[in-house]
Amino acid sequence: MATISYPIGGTQGKPAKRPALAEYFRWSIDHKIIGVQYMVTSLTFFIVAGALAMFIRWELLTPELDFVSNGETYNSLFTMHGTMMIFLWIVPMFAGFGNYLVPLMLGAKDMAFPWLNALAFWMIPPAGLLMLMGYFAGPAEAGWTSYPPLSTIYSPDGQTLWILSLHLLGLSSIFGGINFIVTIKNMRPAGMGYFQMPLFVWSILATSIIVVMATPFLAGALTLLLLDRVAGTAFFDIAAGGDVLLWQNIFWFYSHPAVYIMVLPGMGILSEVLSVHSRKPIFGYRMIALSSMAIALIGFTVWAHHMFTSLNPELRIPFMVTSMIIAVPTGIKIFSWLGTVWMGKIRFTGAMQFGLGFLSLFVIGGISGVMLAAVPVDIHMHDTYFVVSHFHFVLFGGSVFAIYSGIYQWWPKITGRMLNERLATIHFWLTYIGFLGAFFPMHILGMRGMPRRVAVYDPQFQDLNAIVSVFAFILGISTFVLLYNMVVSTVNGKVAGANPYRALTLEWMTTSPPPAYNFIGEPIPYEDPYGYGTEASKEYLKAMESRFGPPPPAKPAPEAEPNAPAPAPEPAGD
Amino acid sequence: MQNQNLLEENLSREELQALKNRRTGMTVFQISWMMAFICLIIVNWQLRFSYSQWPPPGVEAMNRLIPTVGTVALLISVFFARRALNAIQEDDRRAFLTQWGAVIGLGILFMLIMVYEWIIAPMDTQYGAVFRLMTGFHGLHALAIAVYMGVVYNNARNGAYNMLDFWAIEAGVKLWYFVAFAWILFYAVLYWI
Numbered sequence: 001m002a003t004i005s006y007p008i009g010g011t012q013g014k015p016a017k018r019p020a021l022a023e024y025f026r027w028s029i030d031h032k033i034i035g036v037q038y039m040v041t042s043l044t045f046f047i048v049a050g051a052l053a054m055f056i057r058w059e060l061l062t063p064e065l066d067f068v069s070n071g072e073t074y075n076s077l078f079t080m081h082g083t084m085m086i087f088l089w090i091v092p093m094f095a096g097f098g099n100y101l102v103p104l105m106l107g108a109k110d111m112a113f114p115w116l117n118a119l120a121f122w123m124i125p126p127a128g129l130l131m132l133m134g135y136f137a138g139p140a141e142a143g144w145t146s147y148p149p150l151s152t153i154y155s156p157d158g159q160t161l162w163i164l165s166l167h168l169l170g171l172s173s174i175f176g177g178i179n180f181i182v183t184i185k186n187m188r189p190a191g192m193g194y195f196q197m198p199l200f201v202w203s204i205l206a207t208s209i210i211v212v213m214a215t216p217f218l219a220g221a222l223t224l225l226l227l228d229r230v231a232g233t234a235f236f237d238i239a240a241g242g243d244v245l246l247w248q249n250i251f252w253f254y255s256h257p258a259v260y261i262m263v264l265p266g267m268g269i270l271s272e273v274l275s276v277h278s279r280k281p282i283f284g285y286r287m288i289a290l291s292s293m294a295i296a297l298i299g300f301t302v303w304a305h306h307m308f309t310s311l312n313p314e315l316r317i318p319f320m321v322t323s324m325i326i327a328v329p330t331g332i333k334i335f336s337w338l339g340t341v342w343m344g345k346i347r348f349t350g351a352m353q354f355g356l357g358f359l360s361l362f363v364i365g366g367i368s369g370v371m372l373a374a375v376p377v378d379i380h381m382h383d384t385y386f387v388v389s390h391f392h393f394v395l396f397g398g399s400v401f402a403i404y405s406g407i408y409q410w411w412p413k414i415t416g417r418m419l420n421e422r423l424a425t426i427h428f429w430l431t432y433i434g435f436l437g438a439f440f441p442m443h444i445l446g447m448r449g450m451p452r453r454v455a456v457y458d459p460q461f462q463d464l465n466a467i468v469s470v471f472a473f474i475l476g477i478s479t480f481v482l483l484y485n486m487v488v489s490t491v492n493g494k495v496a497g498a499n500p501y502r503a504l505t506l507e508w509m510t511t512s513p514p515p516a517y518n519f520i521g522e523p524i525p526y527e528d529p530y531g532y533g534t535e536a537s538k539e540y541l542k543a544m545e546s547r548f549g550p551p552p553p554a555k556p557a558p559e560a561e562p563n564a565p566a567p568a569p570e571p572a573g574d
Numbered sequence: 575m576q577n578q579n580l581l582e583e584n585l586s587r588e589e590l591q592a593l594k595n596r597r598t599g600m601t602v603f604q605i606s607w608m609m610a611f612i613c614l615i616i617v618n619w620q621l622r623f624s625y626s627q628w629p630p631p632g633v634e635a636m637n638r639l640i641p642t643v644g645t646v647a648l649l650i651s652v653f654f655a656r657r658a659l660n661a662i663q664e665d666d667r668r669a670f671l672t673q674w675g676a677v678i679g680l681g682i683l684f685m686l687i688m689v690y691e692w693i694i695a696p697m698d699t700q701y702g703a704v705f706r707l708m709t710g711f712h713g714l715h716a717l718a719i720a721v722y723m724g725v726v727y728n729n730a731r732n733g734a735y736n737m738l739d740f741w742a743i744e745a746g747v748k749l750w751y752f753v754a755f756a757w758i759l760f761y762a763v764l765y766w767i
Contacts, residue, residue: 112595174606182598186591212606220613223711233703235621241700243624250613 035100134158203268266402278344350424361397386446417493437471
């Protein structure tokens with residue numbers, strides 16, 4: 001880490017025109033509008049599902065029932081929290097990033113199928129409403145995994161709405177996935193082969209392959225569940241000759257690859273952010289790109305590690321082995337990122353802070369995942385808070401930190417304004433400390449045997465639970481710092497200019513926000529999207545600056561001494 | 575191939591890009607949605623292998639002869655679908671309409687046979703339930719695509735489509751291939767394996 005500088009800020013450059021607000025509320029086939037529609041919708045559900053998490057933690061402050069009056073209500077709380085966080089926040093949020101960025105990064109005018117893209121988005125609000133309508137019918141109570149017989153016999157009618165909602169969301173992701181694959185395969189500009197694509201595009205490609213191959217299994221599983229609930233079949237009813245493990249197998253055959261749907265795009269964001277803000281070429285470009293594909297592929301062979309305690313014991317070892325193999329491509333990424341940051345000229349922007357946060361927390365989540373992949377450990381710890389801790393480390397510490405990082409990184413591109421960096425730092429530290437305080441003690445709770453999905457627990461666990469809850473509230477509050485920052489930036493943010501971070505990928509080679517159809521004239525990709533620090537890349541950036549105006553100055557301009565010629569500011573650490 | 579050259583000479587860059595995208599998109603969709611059918615095959619197998627005998631004792635297995643007639647009808651219709659696509663690529667609308675009518679007719683025959691099978695499948699057993707699930711799921715797809723092909727037939731009679739503009743037909747043919755391929759898998763699993 002040679003120099004640490006604060007590059008952000010500045011006012012020069014005319015702000016580009018933003019799309020009219022009304023555009024976001026109607027059927028639009030512009031991928032940038034659709035991307036923002038995805039993101040805003042998902043953020044809304046993030047807040048709703050986050051509020052549910054706060055209720056859960058409130059209930060768990062004491063070992064008795066106090067916030068909720070019975071266990072069923074508590075069941076519905078964590079069911080709705082989990083389902084909405086996964087299917088209405090992380091998955092569509094990454095789809096939003098993909099929609100906004102993939103055509104821009106490829107120098108394309110739009111996605112391959114703009115109309116299908118709009119359709120995929122507009123399936124999400126009705127799906128969210130169906131999910132929420134569960135509250136008028138008795139919300140689903142079977143957990144986000146909805147194992148029968150909980151989901152067939154015990155759960156109220158909200159479960160049926162839950163199924164319909166997930167059906168819609170699944171179709172929406174398949175349409176989105178097809179669109180991404182075709183766009184990436186067919187619409188790259190001349191001179192950009194697969195191995196010149198930005199790594200974010202690679203990660204969206206890998207994600208989309210998982211989406212189109214795995215999501216039909218979710219559709220199949222949900223159809224069976226729906227028929228069992230409303231049409232009198234008994235596929236999951238042992239008494240009638242059915243098989244409860246059938247659900248677990250099909251559901252996890254979708255849902256384990258789905259966890260990579262939820263983290264691969266985050267890894268893509270991280271690859272962009274770390275390289276740009278370290279001012280260094282990404283370390284091991286090909287290995288990062290191919291490890292995404294490896295994760296996508298191996299992800300299909302590990303589903304039964306969710307069923308170690310219900311599975312035929314002979315099958316445990318093979319699934320243990322495949323699950324541990326997943327750690328190899330993941331490790332390749334982690335070390336490549338460390339290699340990227342190593343000796344870089346790091347700029348601690350909001351995006352970079354959250355990127356490094358991701359890196360540190362995801363390692364912990366990954367390692368606890370390897371622990372759980374070991375059969376003896378899993379048999380001891382399954383369905384305890386250790387599992388809760390593990391998947392929050394990968395889904396919050398991984399996915400959500402990556403989303404935050406992406407928001408800080410591309411907010412200037414999307415809105416044409418900078419986010420406030422001081423608020424970003426406050427946001428980061430509140431989130432980081434809140435996160436660690438909330439989720440790290442859960443490891444200990446799990447080791448000591450506290451089961452998950454219970455509202456009433458043994459009083460010996462109360463101390464740690466109280467700590468967890470207090471930090472969870474801090475984590476909840478931290479979100480509002482980001483929202484406040486967004487409002488302040490929209491109203492009164494500094495003008496970003498076309499390329500405030502001096503990045504080399506194509507989305508920065510146009511105005512912020514980009515005009516309709518993205519580029520004026522044909523965009524010219526730089527030969528290496530991560531070739532920071534070379535003379536050629538400086539020339540390229542210079543040429544682009546002359547087209548779109550320079551980036552904001554590296555530091556808030558010091559009071560210039562009168563008569564002293566201001567030295568030309570050298571851009572931070574190129 | 576000849577047709578591809580013709581398209582490249584006569585269509586604009588944007589139109590060619592759109593056609594290429596649609597073709598790739600169709601392929602991705604076919605692979606993707608085939609997984610839903612494979613999912614049901616796995617459902618069938620998991621249920622079946624939890625029994626020592628399949629169909630379960632006291633349940634009679636479905637007759638193989640009638641569905642075989644339907645399967646042959648479907649395969650012949652695939653042949654006609656391919657010929658119909660060739661016909662429109664040679665701008666022969668009359669031949670196209672004849673072939674396309676044959677596809678729809680054979681498709682309806684297949685579906686009628688499957689409706690009969692669906693009705694006579696044994697009630698109240700997992701064997702019958704999973705049979706109805708699979709044939710019903712397949713039948714809904716066949717029906718939707720047959721309706722689409724009817725719309726295409728009607729448009730063609732009113733003078734739509736020619737050797738440069740036949741994507742709607744190509745899509746129909748590819749979707750019909752999809753239906754046929756899925757059925758071959760289901761036919762094997764439901765009646766023979």
